[in-house]
Amino acid sequence: MIDRPAAIVLLVDDDEPKRYAVAKTLRRAGYTVHEAGTGSEALRRVATRPDLVILDVKLPDMDGFDVCRRIKSDPATCTIPVLHISSTFVDIEDKVQGLESGADGYLTNVAEPLELLATVRALLRARRAEDAAQLSTRQWQTTFDTISDGVLLLDGQGRVVQVNRTLERILGRSWSDLVGQDLPSLLGGLPASEPPLFEQMIESGTRESRDVHRGDSWLRISIDPIRDAESAIKGGLCLVSDITSQKRLEMQLLRQAQRLQEDDRRKDEFLAMLAHELRNPLASLSNALEIIGQLHDRSDEVTEAIPIARRQIQHMGRLLEDLLDVSRITRGKVELRKQMVDFGTIVAHAIETCQPLVDSHGHELSAAIPADPIPLDGDPTRLEQIVANLVNNAAKYTEPGGRIAVSLVREGNQAVLRVRDTGIGISPEMQRRIFDLFVQADRSLDRSQGGLGIGLTLVRSLVELHGGTIAVQSDGVGQGSEFLVRLPMPSESTPLAEPDRSSTVTVAPAHLRILLVDDNRDCIRTMTKLLELHGHQVWSAGDGPTALEVASTSALDVVLLDIGLPGMDGYQVAQWLRQHWGPEQLTLIAVSGYGGDEVRRRTILAGFDHHLVKPVGLSELERILAVHPRRREATG
Ligand code: ADP
Secondary structure, eight states: OOSOTTOEEEEEOSOHHHHHHHHHHHHHTTOEEEEESSHHHHHHHHTTOOSEEEEESBOSSSBHHHHHHHHHHSTTTTTSOEEEEOSSOOOHHHHHHHHHTTOSEEESOTTOHHHHHHHHHHHHHHHHHHHHHHHHHHHHHHHHHHOSSEEEEEOTTSBEEEEOHHHHHHHTOOHHHHTTOBHHHHTTTSOOOSSOHHHHHHHHSSOEEEEEEETTEEEEEEEEEEEOTTSOEEEEEEEEEEOHHHHHHHHHHHHHHHHHHHHHHHHHHHHHHHHHHHHHHHHHHHHHHHHHHHOSSOOHHHHHHHHHHHHHHHHHHHHHHHHHHHHHHHTTOOOOOOEEEEHHHHHHHHHHHHHHHHHHTTOEEEEEOOSSOOEEEEOHHHHHHHHHHHHHHHHHTSOTTOEEEEEEEEETTEEEEEEEEOSSOOOHHHHHHTTSTTOOSOOOTTOTTOOOSOHHHHHHHHHHHTTOEEEEEOSSTTSOEEEEEEEEOOSSOOOOOOOOOGGGOOOOSOOOEEEEEOSOHHHHHHHHHHHHHTTOEEEEESSHHHHHHHHHHSOOSEEEEESSOSSSOHHHHHHHHHHHSOTTTOEEEEEESOOOHHHHHHHHHTTOSEEEESSOOHHHHHHHHHTOHHHHHHHO
16 A cells, blocks of 8 residues: 555655666655755755655765755754665764754665665655644644633643733733743732632632732633543643623623612602601691581581591501601611511401401402411511501402402411402512512503502511511402412410500590690691690690790690700700609600601600600590590599
């Protein structure tokens, strides 16, 4: 078999008969043979890059060894194998000199075709193997260089063995500058990494990464261990990527997120403030309405208008309370006043309060509540709020004449409440978002049921504050809905709290001497009128010093004191009053826009006996006034 028959052999010999004979042997074997008779002609023809040069050592114009040296020293031809030939007997030194000049083989007996062809084939094979090795090295280097990340190979001591072009570009340093360095000096100019990255990789045996800031740019450096056949770490493969644009984007997103958070916080604060500020005018409106309601000589139109106005004021009050609640919840400021309660009683009471709305829609409501108590450790007001919200929604979002079913069961150590309706239903997409803030299925302005889309957010938050879960299920629009609340029951049974009977206290007839202190004139005016209509004697003051003056000159039973007064605040006024009159002589009632535990603690410390949250309802106030010592004396 002939190796690469198309291979080109340049045969250089001045001895024509010998050249002819050798060329003939080669051509017969399938090689293409180019011939040259002198050294200079050989150097000219070698520029066409034959696959092999057969070179006689004795040439007329120059030494064959010299020709060989020049072929081997030219980068363009250095890889072409050279076979020295000599027809005469040469001593060993000639052979040595030939090989020293770079020749790849030496043959004396060219007349022997078998030996000649075997030598030529061997040299061409070696050349091809070398070409292939060079090609794969070149391909490897090209691939290595085109990797878009900087790559460097490290030996077992963390010294650089190889780098690619991208790394040279990223670091602005050349290959020779980088190879042989260790990682810290290679990354010179970058903040030192503590602990050193390479050592850290050796220690962990896994990939280690760092992001480092370098001038205006950011680099991510990560090293993976390179292991030998026995899995021992013998170096590292280090990737250096320019992540500047990614970092810029991240920082931009971070700034945007911070801005959004800030906007969100301001919105929450604004909602809280708005709801808080709207309470005062609402309280005045409510009181004014009460006064009108007490007039004897009012027209039929006014009599008809009163319940409408009362309903709307109550509705507005509920919206404000929800707004305040939701802003408290989003700011994590809701505190539960937990005690042992019977959830069955709470559910029954919540249904009772919703009954008017249910009836007004002509719905039929059925409730299945077990006779045995379902004890929960919870805040009774908040638990009732949860149930009432769900039942109210069921009533609102069901066409007139629908059915609502409320059931409460005990499942293991959970209380499970179901509120089901035959109403408008909820689409699957909506079910996923329904508990999110401000989400409403119908956002049209003329939607008939009003609302702010915060009820269910509140319900979920309150359920979760009690350690429970809530879920919604509906087969889709028009298919009705079911809300399922699960609340954990306490493991050991603590006695249930006595129900609050204060709401059943009847108002005694005796009048009290009351001082109202508030900087809101409308509040003062309407509350004064109301209290007077209930037979009390009322004084008023718009600020702290006036209040102290009135208190020093008049015999008083009760002071109703707004906390947020200009100048001297309600706490200071209370402290001064307490220094002069004890609790048996003077009842101090704080009136504040805030009802948190912290505020209540402060008012008690300042000497107050009671704390009311604005807007103060007359019935709430009357409950306190009814048990005043002077009235007990009067009724007793
Ligand atoms: P609001 O009732 O003030 O809109 P909610 O948070 O209580 O706020 O309810 C959010 C939305 O969920 C409602 O607007 C309504 O689209 C939908 N939804 C709530 N309860 C029901 C229900 N029982 N049936 C159908 N849709 C309901």
